[in-house]
Amino acid sequence: MEEVLHQVILDNTVQSYLIVGVIIFFGFLFKRFIAHYVASFFAFLLKKRYKTLDPHTFKYLIAKPLGLFIAVLITVITLDRLNFPNLLDIKIYKISLKELLRMAASALIIITFFRFLIKSMDFVVLLIKERYMRSGDPGNHQLVFFFKDFIKVIIGVIGALLVLKYTFNYDIKGLVTGLSIVGAAIALALKESLENLIASFIIFFDKPFETGDAVKVNNFSGVVERIGLRSTRIRTDAKTYITVPNKQMVDSVLDNLSNRTQRRGDIRLEIGVDTAPAKVDELLAGIKTILTNPEIQNYNLYLTEITANALIVAGDYYTEPKDITKFNLIKQSINLEILLLMENLEIAASGKSTSVTIVKPAD
Structure with a gap:
């Protein structure tokens, strides 16, 4: 049995193949459990910061992409312990098979890791959205969803650049510089849209x-x-x-x-300049009585000016920030009461009266 285990096949012993196979098998077999416990650990840490965190939702969104990344990582690291067989050291379109496998392994690790990051954004957005809803700001979900898509694009671009660098050994400095120039040109062309x-x-x-x-x-x-x-x-x-x-x-x-904290209504009366002071005082007292309406929170009323043509009574009053229709009904009621008061006090509004007198010439 020992001889069989130490038998060399394609530059590696049978024992090495068995160990690698067992590790990969158990890695794929228990990836779900490993991811579950890792996700549970992170959920435990986040629960201390975010009391409303739902651990089940977190595990549902995170465990699957995390498990795939762990399985790929275990497979690549384990296979790297084997010696690459010289018999398979062939070239495919000027690239060796060993290099192709290395490129594929690097790409798989980067892609699965960034897929895990992108999937994690869904949970972050869910957490932020719930916070907005609880704080009474449901309108902000538009911004949350925009940032989710924007950040996902940024993560995808970074992942693609890393694949180019570590898989294809591409110098991304020139590419980043080119993208910066193109981005500046696009930003200049879309100046108004960016401002908005x-x-x-x-x-x-x-x-x-x-x-x-x-x-x-x-x-x-x-x-x-x-x-x-x-x-x-x-x-x-x-x-x-x-x-x-x-x-x-x-x-x-x-x-x-x-x-607004209140709605404001204005009063401005121009009464006849020949109105007796006692009548003006009665008018002011009567208007103040009208303004003691339960709908009115506070008011101001004064005889503000005396001109050659009129006595001017001005003031304002404030109500709760009611619907405009209800506020207009209150204004109408107050104005009608003031008109009725002026009629009872026999106070006329100022205005020039024009009279025509015909004088008959003497015979």
């Missing part, structure tokens, strides 16, 4: 407004229905649908009407 893209990041991070907010920008007012990577869509008060580039949304003076 950067502006979208500012909107997502700075949050001057969110989906569903009522805003006023560039003489337009309406409700934000969608925030994209290039533009923002607004349903205007006229029920039209406008598209505003994100750069303008960032650079323009934007009034977020949804963030």
Whole structure:
């Protein structure tokens, strides 16, 4: 038996083949369990930082690509312990079979590792999205999904460059330089699009407004229905649908009407200049009584000016940030009560009256 184990076949003993075969067999057999326990270990570490982490989802997304990488790594490292047979040292299109196998092994290790990284991004995005949902910022999932795809592309490009370098021994410095020049040219050609893209990041991070907010920008007012990577869509008060580039949304003076703490109503009365001071005092007292409406939180009211043509009573009042329709109904009610008060006090609004007198000439 010992002679059989030490028998040399293709520059390696039978014992070496058996050891390598057993290691590879158990590597593939237990890759799922190895990946499961490695994933469980990482899930345990992440659970301390993220309390809402679902270990089962983490293992489901991570274990399979991690197991494949571990199996490939074990296979390559184990096969490397064998001597390459001189009998198989042949060339295929000027490349030796040994070199081809080395290239294939390097490519497999790099590809499976970066596949594991790309799959890990899905779980990271899931974790970030859940965090946004819990914090009450569901609109930010658009940015999360964009970054997921963007980072996946970056990981894929890095993996491809490493395959070129370590598999084909390609000098990637020149390629990176060329890609930089091409990237600069593309960035110059797409200057406005990139400005809008950067502006979208500012909107997502700075949050001057969110989906569903009522805003006023560039003489337009309406409700934000969608925030994209290039533009923002607004349903205007006229029920039209406008598209505003994100750069303008960032650079323009934007009034977020949804963030108001109160709604303001104004009062301005111009009454006759010959109105008696006692009547003016009664008018002010009556308006203040009207403004004690439970819907009104606070108010200001004064006789602000005395001119040659009128006495000017001005003020303002504030309500909760109600719907505009309800607020207009409150304004209407207050205005009607003020008109009724002026009628009861026999106070007329100022205005020039024109009278025509016909004088009959004397005979």
